[in-house]
Amino acid sequence: MASTSRIIIRKDALKHNVRFIRSVVNPDTVISAVIKGNAYGHGVSVIIPALEELGIHHFSVYSSAEAREACQHRGKHTTIMVMGFIDEGDLEWIIRNEIEFYVSHPLQLEQALTKARSMHKDARIHLDIETGMYRTGLTLPQLKQAAVVINRNRDFLTIRGAASHFAGAESIANHMRIKKQYAVFNKRIRMLQESGIHPETKHIASSAAMINYPETQMDLVRTGVLIYGYWPTKETFIHYTHRRKDKTDPLRRALSWVTRVMLTKDIPEGEFIGYGLNYQAQQKMRIMVLPVGYCNGYSRSLSNNGHVIVRGMRSPVIGMVNMNMIICDITDNPAVRPGDEVTLIGRQGDAEISFSSFAEMNNSLNYEILARLPDNIDRIILNN
Numbered sequence: 001m002a003s004t005s006r007i008i009i010r011k012d013a014l015k016h017n018v019r020f021i022r023s024v025v026n027p028d029t030v031i032s033a034v035i036k037g038n039a040y041g042h043g044v045s046v047i048i049p050a051l052e053e054l055g056i057h058h059f060s061v062y063s064s065a066e067a068r069e070a071c072q073h074r075g076k077h078t079t080i081m082v083m084g085f086i087d088e089g090d091l092e093w094i095i096r097n098e099i100e101f102y103v104s105h106p107l108q109l110e111q112a113l114t115k116a117r118s119m120h121k122d123a124r125i126h127l128d129i130e131t132g133m134y135r136t137g138l139t140l141p142q143l144k145q146a147a148v149v150i151n152r153n154r155d156f157l158t159i160r161g162a163a164s165h166f167a168g169a170e171s172i173a174n175h176m177r178i179k180k181q182y183a184v185f186n187k188r189i190r191m192l193q194e195s196g197i198h199p200e201t202k203h204i205a206s207s208a209a210m211i212n213y214p215e216t217q218m219d220l221v222r223t224g225v226l227i228y229g230y231w232p233t234k235e236t237f238i239h240y241t242h243r244r245k246d247k248t249d250p251l252r253r254a255l256s257w258v259t260r261v262m263l264t265k266d267i268p269e270g271e272f273i274g275y276g277l278n279y280q281a282q283q284k285m286r287i288m289v290l291p292v293g294y295c296n297g298y299s300r301s302l303s304n305n306g307h308v309i310v311r312g313m314r315s316p317v318i319g320m321v322n323m324n325m326i327i328c329d330i331t332d333n334p335a336v337r338p339g340d341e342v343t344l345i346g347r348q349g350d351a352e353i354s355f356s357s358f359a360e361m362n363n364s365l366n367y368e369i370l371a372r373l374p375d376n377i378d379r380i381i382l383n384n
Contacts, residue, residue, distance in 0.1 A: 003378045004291035004324075005259035005344065009042055010382050011050050013252035017227050018054045020250045025210060029217045030201070032081065034224035035070060036062040037371035042228055042255055043379030048073040050381055051227070060222050064090035067099050081126065083163075083222075084136075091115040095123050100160050104128040104136040109146055109157075116156040126161035127199065129188045131181040133167040143188060147195040161201035161220070162189055169216075170208035170232040172239075178209070182216055208232040211240050229253040230355060230366050253355060256346025257373070261310065261338050262289045264330065274319030274327055279304060285331045288315070290342055293324040297373045298344065299362045302326075306361055310342045311335060312349030 021031060033056050034040075039047040044066075048059060052075050059074070061067050062084040070080050082101040086094060088111050094101060095116055103109045103125045116123040127146065130137030138146055150157050164185045168174035185204050192199065203220035205213070210221045229251045231237040241247045267273060267285040288310065292298050298306075298321055306317035308328055315328040330336045341348075345358050359369045 003376060005257060005296060006378045006380055007041070007043065007373065008256045008258065008346075008380050008382050009046055009050070010252070010254050010256075012382075013229055013254040014047075014050055014227065015054055016252045017229050017254065018051070018056065021210075021221075021223055021226055024214070025221055026214075026217050028219075030058055030220040031056055032058040032060045032203075032220055032222045033227050034060045034206075034222050036060070036066060036083070036224070038373075038375055040224060040228055040367070041370035041373035043375075044069055045073050046379045046381045048078070049075075052078060058220070064094055064099075064101075067094065071097060071099075081161075083128075091123075092119065095119055095121055098124060100124045100126060102126050102128040102136075102163060103146070104138065106138070106142050106145060109149060113149065113153055113156055117153075122156050122158045124158050124160045126163045126201075127159065127192070129162060129164045129185060131164040131184040131188070131204075132177065133165055133181070135165070135167075137164060140188070140191075143191070144195075147192060147197055150197055151195065159197055159199050161203060162192065162199035163202075164204045166204065166206065166209050166213075166216075169206060169212055170236050172235065178213060182213070206232075208236050211236055225366060225370075226251065228255065228370070230370075234356075253346070255355070255370075257344040257377075258346070259290050259292050259342050259344060261336060261340045261342060262291045262325070263338050264288045264336060275322070276320070279319040283331075285329060286334060286336075287318070288328050288330050288336055288342075290326050290328065291324065292344065293322045293326060295323045295374070296377065297369075298326060299364075301362050306358075307353060308342050308344055309348040309351045309353060310340055312351055314351055314353075315342075 033051050035044055038044055057078045060081045060083050061070055064086045067080050067082050080099050086101055112123040128137045130139045166178050169178050201219040203218055205216045205221045207223045207226040209216050265287050267281045269281055269284050271281050273279045294300050300321045302317055303320045307314045313333045315330050317326050318329050319327050345353055359366050
């Protein structure tokens with residue numbers, strides 16, 4: 001049974017974006033596609049197979065729950081890495097399925113070691129190192145103690161990597177903090193190596209860092225929004241383009257969101273439309289009703305504020321966004337009929353509603369809007 005709207009993912013856009021990322025990343029650096037938040041709303045079930053076909057075989061998720069979902073769609077030679085929360089009860093599944101995961105606290109290391117020893121199998125861990133963000137990560141005393149534990153338990157702990165995260169690499173305001181973090185990270189790596197521990201992969205760079213601080217790319221980059229065609233911030237885009245003659249955006253948006261016209265209706269002059277007194281017809285009008293609302297991720301903040309595209313023309317949202325419906329003015333587009341495709345985000349003909357403008361109308365960020373797109377909306381991959 002079809003959902004009331006569809007999210008369409010363009011494989012050619014993904015291919016273009018992966019090619020761009022490869023052009024700015026060191027040849028020997030592994031690209032890990034970040035697919036947390038249901039692949040930033042794009043849909044894990046379609047994104048993993050599509051990116052595998054494009055040569056991406058390393059994926060980063062936030063939790064053990066997301067790892068389980070990713071494993072249902074990954075190929076045989078694809079690596080899944082958990083960067084965040086793992087419930088102790090999930091450790092057996094994680095270790096058995098050779099999922100790599102961050103260790104950010106001594107208790108996590110103890111739990112992983114206990115479970116791995118009981119299973120007679122190694123846990124594949126990445127040491128999450130505190131470098132100055134003060135969110136997660138092993139402090140220097142904790143890292144030194146972890147090194148002792150690891151050296152005593154080599155049969156059950158494989159150090160697949162050492163990781164950290166920059167506290168805002170997308171903004172020049174954080175420049176000195178980023179530089180300090182990178183210096184601390186390298187210092188901690190040297191300390192591990194002097195202790196006899198040699199992480200197979202060293203990584204700290206996100207999408208913003210790999211563009212703004214290319215020297216931090218190291219062995220692996222964790223890239224999220226860039227793969228899907230979005231810049232972390234306008235500042236990151238400006239930083240990239242100011243060094244180049246070609247100022248055009250090298251990325252292509254992979255996602256569009258469409259629905260269909262549910263019905264059309266003529267409204268007499270002076271009548272109020274929808275709930276309450278939020279919108280009054282100043283003239284005789286024609287409207288269309290769309291079967292999407294705030295339960296589908298179309299925010300109430302777009303009431304009397306948003307736009308959609310139908311038959312190649314922009315149509316304003318009028319009245320309040322309901323839980324399941326929105327109303328749009330089509331007075332100047334009388335050819336619209338029930339069943340016509342309507343673009344909520346994306347391009348139709350020469351008209352476009354970009355995700356950045358959609359986010360700005362929502363008074364929000366690209367990341368937030370993408371992640372809030374509900375899982376129950378059908379995701380469809382478009383191959384050409």
